[in-house]
Amino acid sequence: MHSNNLRSMLFAAGAMFTLAACLFGQGTTLGSIVGTVTDPSGSSVPNANVRVLNTGTGVAREVVTDERGSFSVVSLIPGMYSVEVTAPSFQKQTQENLRLDVSGTLNLTFHLTVGQITETVSVQAEAELLKSTEGVISPPSTTPRWWNCR
Numbered sequence: 001m002h003s004n005n006l007r008s009m010l011f012a013a014g015a016m017f018t019l020a021a022c023l024f025g026q027g028t029t030l031g032s033i034v035g036t037v038t039d040p041s042g043s044s045v046p047n048a049n050v051r052v053l054n055t056g057t058g059v060a061r062e063v064v065t066d067e068r069g070s071f072s073v074v075s076l077i078p079g080m081y082s083v084e085v086t087a088p089s090f091q092k093q094t095q096e097n098l099r100l101d102v103s104g105t106l107n108l109t110f111h112l113t114v115g116q117i118t119e120t121v122s123v124q125a126e127a128e129l130l131k132s133t134e135g136v137i138s139p140p141s142t143t144p145r146w147w148n149c150r
Contacts, residue, residue: 031100032074035108037065037085044069045112048087055080055096078102091115 033052037045048065056079065071082096090112098106 029078029102030075031078031102031104031106032072032076033081033083033098033100033106033108034072035070035083035106035110037069037071037087037110037112039090039112040114045087045090048085048090048110048112051084051086052076053082053084055082076100078104081106083108085110085112087112089115 035050037048037050039045044065044067046065046067046069048069048071049062050065050071050073051060051062052073053060054077057077061073061076063071063073078100081098081100082094083098084092084094086092091114093110093112095108095110098108100106
């Protein structure tokens with residue numbers, strides 16, 4: 001009976017060591033994209049928006065640069081990526097066709113240039129002045145529409 005207990009204990013200890021060795025050999029397949037964003041003078045650009053897009057899956061992750069202009073996007077699956085950086089008063093910058101390998105890290109640098117003044121187009125809806133079914137132009141009415149429905 002004593003030998004059965006000894007065998008059971010030795011078997012359990014061997015199984016634990018085998019399992020531990022298997023788990024120790026398991027690495028992560030996920031990678032990361034890190035980088036810095038600077039202005040034309042080389043100073044950091046804090047609070048810049050960074051969008052990392054896996055072009056194969058269409059999944060995007062967005063982060064903001066810290067006070068040193070640094071960003072980090074971790075736990076990314078291997079594949080092809082594009083990274084877009086935007087910040088107020090700067091032109092948008094994109095790096096495309098970036099290959100992230102298994103357990104890899106891409107270290108990127110973005111040197112932003114001062115942006116152009118952009119135009120704003122404002123579109124407003126207006127009431128129909130041309131009655132296309134009758135071929136007449138109607139003046140703007142001050143009478144409520146429900147008043148004419150007698």
